[in-house]
Amino acid sequence: MSTIGSDTVEQFVAADTGGRSTTIWWRAGAVTALLALLAALPLVASDYWLNAVLIPFLIMSLTALGLNLLMGYAGQASLGTGGFMLVGTYATYNLLLRLPELPLPVSLLLGGIISGLVGVIAGLPSLRIKGFYLVASTLATQFLLEWLFNQYGWFSNYSTSSSISAPRLAILGRDLSSPAGRYLLTLATVAVVTAIAVRLVRSQTGRTWMAIRDMDTAAAVIGIPVASGKLKAFFVSSLVIGIAGALWGFAYLGTVDARSFNLDRSFQVMFAIIIGGMGSIVGNYLGAAFMILLPILLDHVGTRLLGGAIDAGQLENFQRAFFGALIIWFLIKEPRGLAALLSQAAARLAPLIERRSRHLRGGRA
Amino acid sequence: MSFFIETLVGGLLAGVMYSLVAIGFVLVFKASGVFNFAQGSMVLCAALTFVTLRDKEIPFWLAAVITLAIMVAIAILIERVVLRPLVNRPQITLFMATLGLSFVIEGLAQIAMGASVHELDLGIIDTPVKFGDVQVSQFDLVAAGTAAVLVAALSIFFSRTRTGIALRAIADDPQAALSIGIRLQSLWQIVWGVAGFVSLVAGLLWGARQGVQFALTLVVLKALPVLIIGGFTSIAGAIVGGLIVGASDSLAEIYLGNLLGGSVSTWFSYVLAVAFLLVRPAGLFGEAPIERI
Numbered sequence: 001m002s003t004i005g006s007d008t009v010e011q012f013v014a015a016d017t018g019g020r021s022t023t024i025w026w027r028a029g030a031v032t033a034l035l036a037l038l039a040a041l042p043l044v045a046s047d048y049w050l051n052a053v054l055i056p057f058l059i060m061s062l063t064a065l066g067l068n069l070l071m072g073y074a075g076q077a078s079l080g081t082g083g084f085m086l087v088g089t090y091a092t093y094n095l096l097l098r099l100p101e102l103p104l105p106v107s108l109l110l111g112g113i114i115s116g117l118v119g120v121i122a123g124l125p126s127l128r129i130k131g132f133y134l135v136a137s138t139l140a141t142q143f144l145l146e147w148l149f150n151q152y153g154w155f156s157n158y159s160t161s162s163s164i165s166a167p168r169l170a171i172l173g174r175d176l177s178s179p180a181g182r183y184l185l186t187l188a189t190v191a192v193v194t195a196i197a198v199r200l201v202r203s204q205t206g207r208t209w210m211a212i213r214d215m216d217t218a219a220a221v222i223g224i225p226v227a228s229g230k231l232k233a234f235f236v237s238s239l240v241i242g243i244a245g246a247l248w249g250f251a252y253l254g255t256v257d258a259r260s261f262n263l264d265r266s267f268q269v270m271f272a273i274i275i276g277g278m279g280s281i282v283g284n285y286l287g288a289a290f291m292i293l294l295p296i297l298l299d300h301v302g303t304r305l306l307g308g309a310i311d312a313g314q315l316e317n318f319q320r321a322f323f324g325a326l327i328i329w330f331l332i333k334e335p336r337g338l339a340a341l342l343s344q345a346a347a348r349l350a351p352l353i354e355r356r357s358r359h360l361r362g363g364r365a
Numbered sequence: 366m367s368f369f370i371e372t373l374v375g376g377l378l379a380g381v382m383y384s385l386v387a388i389g390f391v392l393v394f395k396a397s398g399v400f401n402f403a404q405g406s407m408v409l410c411a412a413l414t415f416v417t418l419r420d421k422e423i424p425f426w427l428a429a430v431i432t433l434a435i436m437v438a439i440a441i442l443i444e445r446v447v448l449r450p451l452v453n454r455p456q457i458t459l460f461m462a463t464l465g466l467s468f469v470i471e472g473l474a475q476i477a478m479g480a481s482v483h484e485l486d487l488g489i490i491d492t493p494v495k496f497g498d499v500q501v502s503q504f505d506l507v508a509a510g511t512a513a514v515l516v517a518a519l520s521i522f523f524s525r526t527r528t529g530i531a532l533r534a535i536a537d538d539p540q541a542a543l544s545i546g547i548r549l550q551s552l553w554q555i556v557w558g559v560a561g562f563v564s565l566v567a568g569l570l571w572g573a574r575q576g577v578q579f580a581l582t583l584v585v586l587k588a589l590p591v592l593i594i595g596g597f598t599s600i601a602g603a604i605v606g607g608l609i610v611g612a613s614d615s616l617a618e619i620y621l622g623n624l625l626g627g628s629v630s631t632w633f634s635y636v637l638a639v640a641f642l643l644v645r646p647a648g649l650f651g652e653a654p655i656e657r658i
Contacts, residue, residue, distance in 0.1 A: 077457055125639055129646045131456065132400050136593045137642055139586075140635035151627045218658045263586075267464060274461050313480055317472045324468025331462050332450040 038187055042180035050179040051252075053296065058186045059247045060288035064272040065197055065281065066240030071270070072278035073201055074233035075213025076126050080138040081241055081269045082261035083122075083145035087115040088242025089164070089249035089256055090155045096167040097157060104171050108189070108243055115242020116235040118145075123234030127227050130216075142263055150258040163257035166250035182251040189247060193240055198281055200236065209233050210279075275330050277337025286338035298322065367498035372615050378505035380611020381512045382574070385567040386588035387595065387603040388515070389560045394597045395536040396556040397448065398456060402463045405585030406470035407561060411436055412568030412577045413474050416483040429565070436561030439470070444554045471582060480579060485572040508570045512604070515566060519559075519600060532556055536598070590634035594641045596651020605649060610634045 042050060063081065071077050092111030095102060102110070122141040126134055149155050149162070156162045169176040169185065176185050200206055208229040211219040220226045249256040268291055276287020298319045334341055386408060393401040414435055418428035447462055489507050493500040523529040532552055534542040543549055571581055591610050595602025617633040647653040 125642060129642045132460070132597065133593060133642055133646065133648070135460075136589050137635075137639045139589060140632060140639045143632035143635055147627070147629070147632050151625070215658065217656045221658060271461065271464075274458065314476060317475045317480070319472075321469045321472025321476070324465040324470075324472065327465035328447055328462050328469070331454075331458055331465070332447075335454055335458060 035187075035191055039184065042183055047179045050183045053292065055179075055183055055186055055252050056248075057288055057292045058183075058190050059244050059252055060269070060272060060292050061285045062186075062190050062193060062244040062247065063241055063269050064276060064284035064288050065194065066237045066244060067269050068273045068276075068278065068280075068284050069197060069201070069209075069240065070233050070237035072273055072280065072283075073206060073213060074209035074230060074237075075216070076123070076230060076233060077131075077135045077270075078138040078237075079135055079263065079266045079270065080119075080122055080141035080145075082263060082265040083142040084115050084119055084238040084241040085245025085248060085261040085265065086145050086149055086258060087118045087238075088112055088245035089261070090149055091115060091242065092246035092250070093164050093167065094155065094157075104169060104176075104185075108246055111246050112239040112243040115245070116239035119234040119238025119241075120231050122238070123231050126230050126234065139263070142266060146258050146262060156257075161257065163255055164249070165255045169250060186247055186251050189243060193243065194281065197240070201281070205229070205232060213279075271327060273337075275327065275337055277339030280337065280339035282342065283337050283339030286342065290338065294323065294326070295319070371499050371501075372619055373612055374499060374501055375505070376612040376615030377608050378502065378509050378611070379615065380591075380607040380609070381505075381509040381604070382567075382570060382607075383584070383587050383591045383610055384604045384607025385508075385512050385515070385563065385570065386584050387591040387607060388519070388600055389563040389567065390588060390592055391595075391597065391600050391603050392519075392556055392560045392563065396532050397535075397553050398459070399448065399463060400456065400460045400597070401560070402460060402585065403443075403467040403470055404560070404564060404588070405582035406467040406474070407436065407439070407564040408568040408571065408584060409577075409579065409581040410439070410470050410474040410568075411561070411565040412485065412572035412581060413478045413483070415565070415569060416485050416572065416577045417478045419485070420483070432565055433562060436565055437558040440557035440561045441554045443557055444550065448553060449550065467582070471579070475579070483572075483577040485569070485577050487569060487573045489573070504574065508574075511566060511570065515563065516600060516604060522559075528552070528555060587634070590638035592648070593638040594649060596648025598652055599648070599650035602648055602650030610637070613637055 041054065045054065063085065066084075067078065067081050088111050091114040092107050095107040095110055096104070099107070118141075122138065125137045129137060153159075153162060156164045159165075166177075169182065171185075174181075176182060201209070208219075208224055209232075211222075211224050212226055212229050212233075216226050216230075219229075245261060249260070253260060272287035272291045273284060274287070275290050276285070277283025302315050302319055386404060389404045389407070390401060393399055393404070411432055415428055415432045418431055419425070423431070443466065447466060448459075451459055451462055489504050492503055494503050494506065495501075521529075523533060531542070531547045532555070534545075534547055535549060535552060539549065567584070568577075568581065571584055575581075587610070591603060591606040593606070594609055595604070595606030614630050614634050618628070618630050621633065622629045641649065645651075
């Protein structure tokens with residue numbers, strides 16, 4: 001019955017088409033090539049592209065990945081994303097500030113772990129409540145954390161506007177504060193976390209999560225540890241979201257306060273995974289691209305077409321309405337998200353390519 | 366002591382205003398299982414339409430009727446364009462769709478009617494009334510009275526009319542309701558229309574209180590804890606939840622707010638709601654679902 005989660009199916013398909021080991025080599029090669037390509041991008045991309053498009057896209061993908069682990073794989077819907085991003089940002093900031101001897105990656109990871117622990121506490125109600133009641137209860141986390149960081153100056157080192165600015169970003173003495181440096185830091189983090197996440201969802205833990213998602217009562221009946229599975233999902237998810245939050249704050253925005261991660265941010269991430277595809281790793285990137293690129297595109301098109309004719313406020317309203325309509329249209333057209341569209345397209349293309357290559361080799365059909 | 370009672374009564378009456386928004390949620394959730402986040406935009410849309418009509422010197426009742434007609438038209442449109450294609454999808458998808466819907470309604474309503482703050486005067490005199498030592502806002506009393514009438518009307522509608530009974534049948538078991546010939550789709554239109562009517566009432570009262578402006582959509586966030594405490598499926602729950610949230614909010618703001626040195630009203634009702642959930646996982650009056658494997 002579950003419409004989410006194409007992972008298991010994908011694997012069966014991979015096994016069916018035979019040559020599992022060649023598929024793996026293929027994939028490893030493709031991933032390496034893609035990474036090399038992305039790492040070389042700063043050589044050609046302008047600072048505008050790095051700052052305004054690529055960095056937010058990568059960080060949004062990472063955030064979406066974090067939420068997807070919780071929502072798409074473990075089936076626990078959450079609107080506390082902004083709150084966990086806040087915890088990650090402020091924790092990393094304080095670690096960098098108060099323990100300057102720690103290297104940046106360690107501070108990032110520790111900040112993520114602190115966010116993960118907060119996530120476990122926030123996830124405790126999930127042991128007892130489900131569905132929309134759970135969604136609404138994660139709002140408690142969101143609002144409480146937003147208030148906390150706004151209210152108590154200690155977290156922002158008593159800065160006047162309770163906002164915090166990025167500390168110096170450096171690894172092994174190399175300064176990373178240029179756009180290219182921040183981009184590479186983000187890219188490296190995203191690559192490592194994605195690799196771990198891919199392994200994780202195919203491990204015992206990932207299977208447990210999917211069993212809980214599909215029906216937690218049934219999972220409990222056959223002896224799957226539901227409670228620890230849910231809490232683990234909250235921990236890992238908030239950890240990833242926390243790291244993403246720190247990157248969003250320091251590698252993208254530069255200066256943040258509690259309002260940078262409000263409820264709208266949580267909704268934005270949730271949109272990203274639903275449009276990209278729940279229970280799919282690739283979907284996070286597609287959904288994040290949609291959420292980051294579309295507003296920029298609408299902005300450009302709107303200014304060019306209607307720029308002089310109507311004022312900025314009206315233009316914003318038009319964009320708002322259009323964006324909303326587009327989201328509804330997507331939800332109606334493709335319930336399993338862009339990832340499903342992509343795999344359908346691949347499935348259609350595969351026989352064509354195969355036929356063509358057989359033809360070229362002159363082999364027997 | 367009289368200060369305490371005054372705060373409490375003020376909170377309870379404010380809570381009724383939250384209930385008004387929450388009732389709109391309950392109606393839609395009961396009948397179609399949709400958690401309608403666009404309820405706040407519908408409140409805004411109704412209030413904006415009404416104010417715009419009033420600004421054009423159209424008499425009160427005519428403006429109310431025209432606004433209601435527009436809300437019903439929107440409801441029918443929503444059912445046709447959004448809900449019908451999404452039938453049988455996971456609830457979270459429907460929820461996200463209503464979120465998209467709220468963008469559309471907010472965007473279009475402000476394009477058509479502007480985004481400036483409008484004053485809305487319902488002609489209610491807001492002088493405080495004294496009961497012994499306790500002062501109560503007259504406006505709040507009128508709002509509470511309106512809510513009471515609304516709830517009475519809705520409960521008569523649900524228990525006495527054919528349509529109301531059919532709606533209860535759908536809420537109980539959509540499959541069985543379909544099999545005895547109840548027309549699901551037209552009833553959905555009706556229930557969204559009724560939700561439109563409720564948002565008109567809520568929009569008028571909220572608009573009169575704090576001006577008709579974009580911030581009206583935020584009343585949704587106040588209505589959510591009310592829903593959690595009362596349960597998504599009970600109108601009585603929405604009222605009781607509203608009273609609890611309203612009272613505890615204003616008490617917490619005075620007593621806890623001083624202690625923690627800041628405004629606690631953004632989160633207090635949510636934390637309270639979670640505490641309620643830990644004891645009653647489906648709200649005070651909600652029905653706990655029976656799970657079969």
